[in-house]
Amino acid sequence: MTSQLWVLIGNGVLETLQMTVSATILAYLIGLPIGIALVVTAKEHILQNRIVNLVLGVLMNIFRSIPFLILLVVLIPFTRFVTGSSIGTTATIVPLTVGAIPIVARMVESSLKEVPSGIVEAAQSMGASPISIIFRFIIPEAMPSLLLGATINLATVLGYSAMAGCIGGGGLGAIALNYGYYRYQQDILFITVAILIIIVQVFQESGTLLANKKRHS
Amino acid sequence: MSEQTAIFRLNHVTKLFQTKNSTVRAVDDVSFDIRQGEIFGIIGMSGAGKSTLVRMLNRLEEATDGEVIFDGKNLGNLSNKQLRTIRMSMAMIFQSFNLLMQKTVLANVMLPMKIAHVPHKEQKERALQMLKVVGLEDKASAWPAQLSGGQRQRVAIARALAMNPKVLLCDEATSSLDPKITEEILALLKDINQKLNLTIVIITHEMSVVEKICDRVAIISDGKLAEIGEVKEVFTSPKTEAARHLILPVEKELNLFDTTDRRCIRIVFDGRAASDPLIANLVADTGVKVNILCADTKTVGGVGFGQMIVELPKDEDAANLVINYIKEKGVNFHEIERKGDKI
Numbered sequence: 001m002t003s004q005l006w007v008l009i010g011n012g013v014l015e016t017l018q019m020t021v022s023a024t025i026l027a028y029l030i031g032l033p034i035g036i037a038l039v040v041t042a043k044e045h046i047l048q049n050r051i052v053n054l055v056l057g058v059l060m061n062i063f064r065s066i067p068f069l070i071l072l073v074v075l076i077p078f079t080r081f082v083t084g085s086s087i088g089t090t091a092t093i094v095p096l097t098v099g100a101i102p103i104v105a106r107m108v109e110s111s112l113k114e115v116p117s118g119i120v121e122a123a124q125s126m127g128a129s130p131i132s133i134i135f136r137f138i139i140p141e142a143m144p145s146l147l148l149g150a151t152i153n154l155a156t157v158l159g160y161s162a163m164a165g166c167i168g169g170g171g172l173g174a175i176a177l178n179y180g181y182y183r184y185q186q187d188i189l190f191i192t193v194a195i196l197i198i199i200v201q202v203f204q205e206s207g208t209l210l211a212n213k214k215r216h217s
Numbered sequence: 218m219s220e221q222t223a224i225f226r227l228n229h230v231t232k233l234f235q236t237k238n239s240t241v242r243a244v245d246d247v248s249f250d251i252r253q254g255e256i257f258g259i260i261g262m263s264g265a266g267k268s269t270l271v272r273m274l275n276r277l278e279e280a281t282d283g284e285v286i287f288d289g290k291n292l293g294n295l296s297n298k299q300l301r302t303i304r305m306s307m308a309m310i311f312q313s314f315n316l317l318m319q320k321t322v323l324a325n326v327m328l329p330m331k332i333a334h335v336p337h338k339e340q341k342e343r344a345l346q347m348l349k350v351v352g353l354e355d356k357a358s359a360w361p362a363q364l365s366g367g368q369r370q371r372v373a374i375a376r377a378l379a380m381n382p383k384v385l386l387c388d389e390a391t392s393s394l395d396p397k398i399t400e401e402i403l404a405l406l407k408d409i410n411q412k413l414n415l416t417i418v419i420i421t422h423e424m425s426v427v428e429k430i431c432d433r434v435a436i437i438s439d440g441k442l443a444e445i446g447e448v449k450e451v452f453t454s455p456k457t458e459a460a461r462h463l464i465l466p467v468e469k470e471l472n473l474f475d476t477t478d479r480r481c482i483r484i485v486f487d488g489r490a491a492s493d494p495l496i497a498n499l500v501a502d503t504g505v506k507v508n509i510l511c512a513d514t515k516t517v518g519g520v521g522f523g524q525m526i527v528e529l530p531k532d533e534d535a536a537n538l539v540i541n542y543i544k545e546k547g548v549n550f551h552e553i554e555r556k557g558d559k560i
Contacts, residue, residue: 122315123253125275126329126380136331140319217318217362 003058005188009175013071016171019161023096024104024154032100034060035108036134046120046130056105068160072167087168096164100157107153112138113146113206137200144215151207155200162196172196223250223286224384224416225274231285232440243269245440246283256410258418258448263422266440271388275307276300288383289423291537305333312389314369316376322348323357326376331398331439333380347375349406353548367398371478371488374405384416387411391426403430424463428452428517436460452517453485453549461553479528480536481510483547486523495548496527503542505535526553 034056038111040046041053066074072095079094080086123137125210163203165173180189234245245268251257261267267461272278273285285292287303295303308329309560316325326344328362335343348354351371361369370390377385387406391399407430410417419431426433427448434445434451444451455461500506506526515522529536543550 006538100473116313116315118311118313118315119317122309122311123332124277124308125304125307125386126332126429127301128332129301137317143319144367214319216360 005179006016007189009172009188009191009195010190012170012172012175013199014162016158016173016196016199019089019092019096019164019169019171020154020158023093023100023161026093027104027153027157028150031104032064032108034101034105035112039138040130040134043181046124046133060102063098064106066075068095068099070162071095071168071205072164075081075133077166081173092161092164092169092171103156104149104153108146111142111149114145115141121189124197143145144211147207147211147214151204151211154203154207158200158203159194169211177192187194197211221296222253223291224253224288225251226286226419228284230273230285231281232266232273232278239340244273244280244560246439247440247442248283249420249435249442249445251416252415252433253433254410254414256407256419256430258419258427259437260421260424260427260434261437261459262463265437267422268388268421270437271386271418274384274386274418275304275309278401279417290509291429305329306383308380308384309380309388310370310384310390311430313391314361314366314373316369316372318361320361321357321362322353322364322372323360324360325372326379329376341431343379344375347378348372350378351375352411365398366394367401370394370398370402371405373380374402374409378409378413378415382415384418387417387419387421389420389422392421392423398424406430425489425515428515436463448516451519452515452522453487454551479531481526481528481553482543482550483538483553484525484527484543486525486547487520493546496525496545499539499542503535503538505530505539505555507539514531 019192025095032137038053038056038060041049041056075095075098076086078098079091083096084090085091117142119137123133128136129144161169161171162173163178165171165175165177168174172195176189176192179185180192227248227250229248230240232246234241234243245266247270259267269278273280275286276285276295281295288309290303291321292300292303317328320328323341323344323455325379326347327340330340330343330450345354345357348357352373353368353371353375356364356368356372374385385406391402394402403426404478405511406417406419409415410430419426421427433446433447434448435442436457436459438452438457443457443459444455451460484495496507496509507530510526510528511525512525515524527539529539540550
């Protein structure tokens, strides 16, 4: 293999990380509030609201049930509107984020639901406002679980980013597809897959480590 | 007693729960006062509605009907913001402690002050002070998971006291602790009650808890107030079936003996009467032999009490002779009622 190819792969790794991390962060910016809303508007909870809960729940289910490859295609006009292009690394961040939001929201929802209702009751008895209950009680208590969830989401988005290679996204997925599949360069295919595996391992292990460090029970 | 101010006043408080097929009256037209500075017990069997009742004292549970007045304010008329402010002066501890497991002991105790926007330095100082009160100043940087159940409840008490509340509501606070630790926690509560003149409301299903530290007790049965009064009074002469059932769980065990067709009485001795050998004198003076089915002693409000269940002779005249004799001696007793063929 030529050094040129290594540069190509090196760039691919950077692009992949850039897409994955940016899209995950963006997905959390939107998915985290939705996840919180799904919990607190549920029945018998602090901001019970049937309509908001139902609408959000249905929306999340709709987006989650669209296969990511289809979502990529469907979102092309939207992506072009947001980034001015529908191909390349930056453009790929848009469908990645949209695809990850419902997963993030549901993951956050299930983490927050693990917090015992007694904690919320204690918070209420202290005179805590709903905002205080969410940010000083529920989220700190759910933190280890939220971190584990974030790790899983990161790995999922990484997988999606490789898929985006099909329709002109950058990163390792595009390299694997263009060189490994279309040009039958199996060595490149194996190398990219190996790198993807290593990245997922690193994400997963460091996430688990961080979550365990944060967990005190 | 009437000149004492009421910190809580419950007027015809009712709570209905709507289930699919029926309406459950969890709390049914309950009215009583809780006085400033007392330790007030609310006791009942599980499902009697006592947990719902205590949650209405800080409006964690809304009353369907009636009013709860705290410190002169009708809780039902308060806005959410006013309610939150007033809740800061009524702390609560729970059966499951409800500490934040991902925060240190110190951070847990500081939480109520954080919510109330107390300056950070003061939060820490006061939290350490409260930990000292409950005897855990050396555990400030520990995590709740490293503590025993009794220690966790102490942290919860420190957290409850942090905002210098007017009342402390205890919802089955000792029910998950073993008897020895329960005693320690009750002693701590009594101590706090006396030192800080803090009103304490204790919800429990265990008569022993009420006997040990409460001044007055309300007995709740099927959502209704069955009986209320000084603990000593209720203990020595319970007027209702519900009260007797709680005070005398031994009555059930009497079924072990075949006493279906015989009359039994429960005699209660206080410190004074306990010095005379009542039964020995009874047998000597009347010549009637009685059968002692069970006897035990308890400490109620710091005074020793003995109780004894005695089976009367089958002969009506002899039985009346015994009853008259005990009456004459001025000893507290009542005949145990039977339900069907059970005692």
